[in-house]
Amino acid sequence: MDRSTRKGATTGKGRGAQVASRNLATKVKTAKGRKSSSTRWLQRQLNDPYVAEAQRLGYRSRAAFKIAELDDRYDFLKPGGRIVDLGAAPGGWTQVAVERTNALGDGKGPRGFVVGMDIQEVEPIAGATLITHDFMDIDAPDILKAALGGQADVVLSDMAASATGHMPTDHIRIIALLEVALIFAQDVLAPNGVFLGKVLRGGTENELLALMKRDFKVIRHAKPPASRADSRESYVIATGFRGKNPE
Numbered sequence: 001m002d003r004s005t006r007k008g009a010t011t012g013k014g015r016g017a018q019v020a021s022r023n024l025a026t027k028v029k030t031a032k033g034r035k036s037s038s039t040r041w042l043q044r045q046l047n048d049p050y051v052a053e054a055q056r057l058g059y060r061s062r063a064a065f066k067i068a069e070l071d072d073r074y075d076f077l078k079p080g081g082r083i084v085d086l087g088a089a090p091g092g093w094t095q096v097a098v099e100r101t102n103a104l105g106d107g108k109g110p111r112g113f114v115v116g117m118d119i120q121e122v123e124p125i126a127g128a129t130l131i132t133h134d135f136m137d138i139d140a141p142d143i144l145k146a147a148l149g150g151q152a153d154v155v156l157s158d159m160a161a162s163a164t165g166h167m168p169t170d171h172i173r174i175i176a177l178l179e180v181a182l183i184f185a186q187d188v189l190a191p192n193g194v195f196l197g198k199v200l201r202g203g204t205e206n207e208l209l210a211l212m213k214r215d216f217k218v219i220r221h222a223k224p225p226a227s228r229a230d231s232r233e234s235y236v237i238a239t240g241f242r243g244k245n246p247e
Contacts, residue, residue, distance in 0.1 A: 013072060013100070050226050054092070060123075063158065064092030065226035066235075073222065074237055076194040077101055079109030082152045084144060084188065085128075086135055086181050087159030088116030094128050097156070103127035115147045135159065136177075141184050151190035157181035157197040160233075171200050178236070179208055186215055186244065193241040200232045212238045 050062035059065075071077045077100035085094045094116045098104060101112025104127040115129040116122065117140065122130045129147050133140055159181065161173035178197045185195040195216065212219050217240025227233055 013075075059092050059095055060090040061092040062226060064096050066224045067093045067096050067156065067158075069224035069226055070196065070222060070235060070237065071096070071100060073224075074194075074220075074239065076154050076196070076237075076239065078153075079107065079112060081112045081154060082148065082150065082190075083112065083114045084148065084152045084155045084184075085114065085116035086155065086157040086184075087118055087177075088130065089118035089120040089122045091116070091122045091125050091128075091130075093156060093158055094122070094125050094130070097154075098125060098127040113148075115144060117144060135184075136180065141187065144184070145188060148188065152185075152188045152193060153190055154194045154196070155181065155185035155189060157195075160198055174198065174200050175205050175208065182208065182211065185241075189241045191241060191243040192239075195238040195241070197236055199234055199236050209236075212236070215242055216240050217242065 050065050054060075054062045054064055057064075067077075077083065077097055079100075079102040081097075081101040083097045083101055083103075085097060088094050094114060097114045098112075101114060102109055103112040103114045105111040113129075114127060115131065116125075117131045117133055117135055119132070119134045121132045124130065131143060131147060133143055157178065159174075159177045161170070161177060178199060181197050182195060185193070189195065195212075199221070209219065216238035219236065219238050221234055221236050223234040
């Protein structure tokens, strides 16, 4: 059995936000040659209940709980659903999508289909088709559509550019990724489909938001509990795709 989908390793509907907070007190000493920033990062990882729970359940990253919590709230990952996961590495979102859409075909309801793409290679995940490719390359949409073999019910994008520390620059970069992901979603989503993408604090650019409002029935911004409080990330979720070339 693929280690990425161990039996019992499931958030399940309604369980995404049930990671109990722990009063951990693991302290990390600054080792020779290690920067203080690295020490702080390591200490935060060791004291993060989501990291511990992800390891216990066999998830690739704590980010699995972000998508699980968003789905618990908005219910867009359904058995039989056809899902595209952009920026899939290291695979946490893909794992949750496989579980909740029944992509392995061993649960109740129709069997789903999950395809993920990332510029970094992702270790195989049972029930998912994984493609190593840069989504920003001109041929990426066609590669994904060929793998999908039809329309998608949900397009997920957790893509993010490397942070520069300069907030305006980082905002522009992530909005550019969001825009490209949205254009792809508009091309492949079935009517009433869902688009979910990462944004930074401050939300979506007005022009991009206007496009979403034109093409989707409901637009919301959400920050799941698993997203660290000091992180500027949040997510925009657009539901009720009106179909191509809406009136």
